[in-house]
Amino acid sequence: MPSPLEALRALGLAESVAALERRYATGRRDSVGQGTVYDHLGTLASQVIVPGLDRRELVRGVLRELLDPGHVDQKSWSTCAAATVQLWLALREPSEYARLVAGLASYNGRVHLAGGPFLQRHGESVRPDQSGRTPSSRLLQSAFMDFANGDDRYSNATDQSTRDEGPAYAGLYPDQFDVLIEAVTARLWDTLEVGSGNCADAVALIARATSRGEHVPVSLRKEKMMHRLLVERSDASSMHCVDPVGVRQRVPVEEFRTRLGFVSLPGGSSEAGPSLFVTAGETEAWVRLKTLQPALPDFCPGCGEPAASALEVSHSFGSLFVPACGGCNKSRIGGILSAFFVQAPTPGIVAVRRASDNPPFLEITARHPRWLTQLWRLNRGSGRNYLERW
Template sequence: MGFDIMRAITSGLDSAKRVVNKAEDALEKAGEEVLEAGEGALHMAGDAFSKTGELVSSGAKSLGDLVSEAKNKLLEEGKELLRLDPFESEITRIPFDANGDPGEALVEAGKLLESGRPHEEAALKKLSPKAQANFKSVADGISNDTRARQSLQQMLLEGRLGETLLQNLAGVAGQTVAKGIDRNSMLADAVQEIADPSCIAQQAQNTCGGTTAQILLARQDPAEYVRLVGGLASPEGKVKIRNGDTLERKPDWDAADGGRTVSSQLLQPAFMEQSNGKLFTYDNTKDSRSFAGVGNIPGMLSNEMANLLEDLTGKRYSHFERISLDMADPLKFELFKSKLTKASPGHEVPVMVNYASEQNLANPHWLLVTGVKDGAVSYVNPWGQEERMPMKEFSKHLIAYVPER
């Protein structure tokens, strides 16, 4: 029965997508008429826009009601009756929180930094004069953050500081930033996040989708990650992404959020907005999206995740939903398993699961699968930790997954 409820939720989400597609078509046609006919078509466009608002508003309300009813029914029926097991994973690693209390981590980072000085000097001599200058610029900018400085050293010693990455980091170290942004703190955050992307966390926000995309980008293209952070932090707050769109800093980017890093405060709301498409608007303060202020739809759908990743990376992505991929079917389970077993550095797979618990039996949540070994799935949870779970058990909680094509 729990699976039926998840089908109902997914069906409702699909209905909402169809509503949005119809609304986008209506608005696009109205826009074409304005361009062709000039002022005379403005009245027609206004009517179409009004109808679009009514259509999306109705769809948003219907979806909200459906999800609410589904959750209530799950709670009423009870876990035993639903046979819905809580999502119980093994936490394999919790990285240093880039924005947390330093504590003993600061002492350990200091020891590592000092012991690595001779190796750092030797590694720097192998770089070009320009790269050496860029390294010094970044190191000076984060000199007051021991953990960030040690992370920079670690990447150098591991050969992970390419010319473009160093250039982009140095660009951030010397750029002008918007009022309210601490450039050096932001730089220190970004350095730690590209050094160890698993530390990236959504904190108190419902941005697991945007955070999962953020982790993927930090793992696959750290130079691009840093470039986007710098662009969003600029006085203009705008930066071009791979598909040619312009990513913009949200006006409420720094709203209370439970302690995200500066770079995460900039990227996550912008990614949530980009995934929305043309009609919806993401409100970082309310942590939800709406159309013209109507509706309260949290999270990110699987097709939106695929579109966002294509926009950011230039790669092609597919999306598969549980409603069309029943794990009870051996052939479909093998398809799912084959996609996940291909997960590896540079080819991670975002997956949406029902992260059910005793308190919340219907709880869609995005994760980033990084590999499969010995029948167990390893993944990064955007709560800032790494976990693993047996493949068979993991598949029971599946809602959707988004592999590369």
């Protein structure tokens, strides 16, 4: 068995690997502890790969994208959401990036995600298509699209997802994007829908996150569509973005505010439930989300009302509206809080209770194996929407 360096030398790529070692601390292991960038590049250079892939072009593409993540490119395909997650990996977790590509390129085409189940190679992504993307981008983006759309079926040939009922569609919806990025990064993400009433707050939160070294996915309005990209840093006049069409761009803050549609704010590890701070009109409250404890009754502990009447649940949109329980919570929190479920079918809501009065504190409990991770459309119509990872 050749060493990683010997395998890469055989492909004539040792010089690029040396450049990668100068750029990154290649001794850092991937998200599941299986190896370093160097290890996974060696695997790509030597393992049995699926017939139809050009090994040298595959490894060369990975090296190029890791040396400069600005080379990650969706081309003309509607895969900006998937390419944004690809960008995030290339910028922040190069060893994990290489591990996923190696798994997708392997003979069985299956690789375990750090925060979720397996990612499976899309059958149409092996051979070159009309997009002109690198083999690594083609493999990752099509697999990400097919994973995120759940029971829908993604076609790399048509660049659309189809379902048993309803029209075909391109790209990913916000909830599908969150399913994908949480599974890939093993972190919790909170998505805020941005409008005229909360764009200033959203931009401030992005600036705060990037000042801490985060890369923040956003959706910007582009003609009649939404386009996903990453905000890398910000200053008083501009938002500096990495766009998955293979470019870096500087967007003036005022233009950024008018175009901003969604922002996904990074949280902690998936081992802890998300806690968010909500400002609703003139009142404030802590919100904690947790999963069901087996002994917990199906009643609201705050007022004794059955959960069905204490909460109003919209199953068609998978949304929970609180507070609808006037007995214990409605007087404490102004406005409407909508919690969005990232997985179907919509899980049952067990309870909501006021856990403390100073500060007022709500606890929402769901009959669901994962954390209830999405809080968005906060206090709709109040003119002041605010969301912050605490």
